[in-house]
């Protein structure tokens with residue numbers, strides 16, 4: 001049984017002023033979110049700007065995340081999907097050499113626009129050969145192709161496909177069908193930060209949440225409360241966090257999050273690589289205000305302990 005329950009933070013890639021990956025800052029960030037209640041780390045998620053990293057940089061990022069996860073006994077998901085099957089297979093096979101990987105995150109191939117049947121064939125071929133379990137990443141706004149309930153439930157029946165990061169911008173009927181009908185060992189994770197509460201209340205196992213770089217304790221408490229069905233607490237946490245989530249996603253992820261982490265002294269620069277542009281001053285001001293209004297101390301007793 002793969003343990004995907006809880007809050008997973010897809011880490012940004014901090015850059016130095018010389019545009020190098022700052023592995024020291026990455027290590028610090030990874031440790032801090034685990035200290036603050038995250039169950040695990042996601043390396044090379046969309047938030048990490050993976051398409052702007054070279055092969056050596058990608059390896060270095062994964063190595064740091066693997067080290068920190070191992071030190072803390074935390075989970076590690078590594079995003080290994082891309083838009084061609086051969087490269088996707090090679091990236092999954094390479095995970096055999098990374099210790100402690102909980103699962104690979106495998107995105108629906110973007111840009112190419114294969115048929116639904118072809119996307120299922122791609123994900124099945126990858127899962128057949130992957131040395132680690134696979135979590136499917138369904139994010140049509142980024143990929144141009146979305147998977148509906150029938151395809152997702154087909155994939156959920158594969159013994160190596162253990163979960164779904166669902167990011168369809170809504171709690172739609174397909175998501176409800178998957179939550180209702182997926183096998184017990186299959187974990188649905190909220191992939192849109194604004195939809196953690198309803199997804200987990202309806203049976204989702206947790207969330208992969210870029211916003212949780214900040215106010216991590218409160219996001220962890222939200223997931224914990226929703227998993228336990230404590231609806232009053234869920235409403236309170238979700239209401240407190242929504243302005244922060246909308247502020248962080250006012251511009252393309254992760255530009256505002258990086259600006260906020262820099263402004264609060266947690267990464268050395270707010271820099272993103274082109275084609276992203278840095279956050280506007282207005283978006284940062286709004287995010288700082290939203291973060292200021294989240295009371296993280298309200299939740300101390302609800303944060304699950306990591307080892």
Ligand SMILES: O=C(O)C1=N[C@H](C(=O)O)C[C@H](O)C1
Nearest residue numbers: 010045046047208209210253
């Ligand atoms: O990197 C991720 O994983 C996430 N990416 C999403 C996106 O940028 O679309 C947002 C989500 O919080 C996690």
